[in-house]
Amino acid sequence: MRITELVREILASARAQKVSTIMVALLAAAMCATTLLTVGRAAAAEQQVQARLDAAGSRTLAITDSASAGFLTRDVIAQIGTLDVAERAVGLTSAIDVTTATVGRGGERVASWQVVGDIPDVAILVRGRWPLPGEAIVSATAMSALALDAPVGAITSTTGVTYPVVGQFTARDPFTNIAGGVLINASTGTAARTLHVIATTPSAVPSLQSAVLTTLDQPLQNIQLDSPADLAQLQSDVMGDLTAYGRGLMLMVLGAGALLTAIVVLADVLLHRTDLGRRRALGAPRWVIVSLVTGRAAIAGAMGAILGTTATAIALASAGHAPVPTFAAGTGVLAVLAAAVAALPPAVAASHNDPVRVLRTP
Structure with a gap:
C-alpha cells in the first residue's frame, strides 16, 4: 500500500469513527491545557526566578x-x-x-x-x-x-x-x-x-x-x-528543584493522558475488530493495521493539541500570563506523540489477531 493511500485510509477511518476520534482529541486538548496551566506557569515562574537570580547584584x-x-x-x-x-x-x-x-x-x-x-x-x-x-x-x-x-x-x-x-x-x-x-x-x-x-x-x-x-x-x-558564591550555589539548587518539579509534573500529566488515550484506543479496536480482521483477511500486512490505528490517534491528537494549546494560550495571555511560544508548541508536539505512543500497544495487539477467528460467525 502506498503512503498516500494509507493517509487517505487513516483520514477516512478518523471521520467514520467520530466518537473515538473526538475522545482522543479531547484528551489531547486536556493534556495541553493542563500542562500549560500547571507546568507552563511553573516554567514562567522559573524564568522569573532565573532572571532575578541572574541580576548583576547576585x-x-x-x-x-x-x-x-x-x-x-x-x-x-x-x-x-x-x-x-x-x-x-x-x-x-x-x-x-x-x-x-x-x-x-x-x-x-x-x-x-x-x-x-x-x-x-x-x-x-x-x-x-x-x-x-x-x-x-x-x-x-x-x-x-x-x-x-x-x-x-x-x-x-x-x-x-x-x-x-x-x-x-x-x-x-x-x-x-x-x-x-x-x-x-x-x-x-x-x-x-x-x-x-x-x-x-x-x-x-x-x-x-x-x-x-x-x-x-x-x-x-x-x-x-x-x-x-553561596548565593550562586543556592541559585543552582533552587533552579534544579524547580526544573525537577516541572519535569515531574509534565510527566505525570502526559502519563495520565496517555493512559486514558490507550484505554479509548483499545476500546475502539475491540469495537471495530471485525473491520480490522477483514482488512487482514484481504491481505493487509500488520504494519498497515498498526499505522492505521496509531495514525488515527495521532491525527485526533493533533487536532486536540491545536485546539487545547490555542485556547489555553489565549486565555492565559488575556490574564497577563502568556506562555512562552516555544514551550506551548513543544507541549502540543508532546501531546501528539503521547497519543500516538499510547495507541501502539492496542494497534500491535489488533495486528496480531487471527483474522479467521475474528471473522468467524457464531
Missing part, C-alpha cells in the same frame, strides 16, 4: 582594601576587567560629602564617589558629556539637593577640592547605592577603596573569585571579601 564580587594599602589601582582594575569570567570591573573610593561651589560648606551635602575605571560601567549618561579626570556628573536627586538647574557648574568637597559638573547620570545595576549621589572621574594615581567585579554568570562566581584574588596577590588581612 553576580557582584566586592573586595575592599581594608588596610588602605593602595593596591586597587586603575591598571589592576583594568587587568581584572579583561578576565574571561568578568563582565566588568570598577573601583570606587570612600564616599565624601560635596556641596555646591557657590554656596560652600553651608550648603546641602551630597555623597560623592571617585570612580577608578570606566564610569560607563557604573552609570548611564542622561545629559551632558562623560567627565574627564577631575570632573563630575550628578544624579537627578543630587542635582536637586545641590540646587542646580542643569547639570553644569561646580561642586566642592569637604576637603576643599572643586570639581566641574559636566553631566547627569542614572546608576546601572547593581550600583543602587550611588543612585542619588555624585560621581567623579578619579585622577591618575588615585587608588580605589572598593573593587566591584561582576561575573558573566552566577556559576562563574567561584572561578572569578579565585582569579581576582590571584591577580591581586595580597595578604588576606589586607582584604575584606564580599562574595556571592
